[in-house]
Amino acid sequence: IDADIGQGDLAPPTCMGAAVMNFQEIDLWNVKTNCTNFIGGIQPSGYESKIISSIRQQLDISIKHNLSIINTDGYIKGNGFGYKIELLKKIQPDCIIYLGDANMDRNLMEFFSHLPRNLKINFMYGEKQTAVNNRSLMERYVKRMKTFTKFLTENNEIVMKIDLSRINYINYRNKFYSGIKCLKEYESSNAINEKILYIPDNGFLKNRFVGFGYKIDNGQICGFGLIDDFANGVLMVKVNVKEFDTIFLSDTKLDLI
Known part of the structure; x- marks a missing residue:
């Protein structure tokens, strides 16, 4: 489930997509989408509840498969903190993989302190995505336009x-x-x-x-x-x-x- 509504690969910006993976694929750009939910914006702010309910809906559809992976956005500042807390409460994941530096422990401890005590989640660090995190505004814009074009022209228009x-x-x-x-x-x-x-x-x-x-x-x-x-x-x-x-x-x- 690709829930990054601004920079995703399984759906155009303003949407989130999900796909059944039957084999390994390095780049989700090459994967055929099975389910698309319309959100409406390219920034999560203001669409938090819609994103959460759409993730839950796609997760319910994918529950028959042996493993579900949810890619979220990097929205954590301001209302983003509470948004991520509500997302975790709604989907109750077995494991969170954090893509970033290990020196974020203090912020992460504060994050987990807001979760219900009965919610048991394993936590793992993943390698920081340097190339993605360092994209300029222009590079993000170009990526967004490329994705729009891909989905607008994929069928006979x-x-x-x-x-x-x-x-x-x-x-x-x-x-x-x-x-x-x-x-x-x-x-x-x-x-x-x-x-x-x-x-x-x-x-x-x-x-x-x-x-x-x-x-x-x-x-x-x-x-x-x-x-x-x-x-x-x-x-x-x-x-x-x-x-x-x-x-x-x-x-x-x-x-x-």
Whole structure:
């Protein structure tokens, strides 16, 4: 389970992926993904609970296999500390492998002091990933764009007109809506409809990365796309899947294709 939503290999940024490994592979880039969950952002902050529930969901799916490995992000500062504590409580791992320097013992002891006493976890040090940890902001950006492109173009991509009146749900920031309207079309005499996603203008959606799936699948998606335009309730989208009832909007806008 690759739960690094910004720099993962099993899913595009804004998503997390899982794969069944039947043989050894050095680079996850070459592995076919079996399950993808849509999160929405490329930073964990603000998406902590969604990430935790998605990891738990993917773990439940993979439980029939003899071993599950979860790669998390490096988010530990600020709310990241509490986020990791809640993650451990939720998934209750048998072992944690820490990739870093052994001189972090003091911080790690504080970390473990916040865990429930009945939670027994083995702890191991792993070799520090110098090349990954020392990536510049530009190198991280290039890696992210490369991964976006990989997943957007892996299947036969088409440009599709999507009439939102025929789509059951739009998901944005973990909330489901039945439609989208521009604020400039909203009149003060009208009541705000909580089932409608109000956006500032049509440009809000242009070049936005999106996922496609079914609401019943609880955040698991079957395809990806990029919004070209939005006008008169119709989306023009580059998409690599044809059947879905929910569009998942991310917070990320791209200019790739």
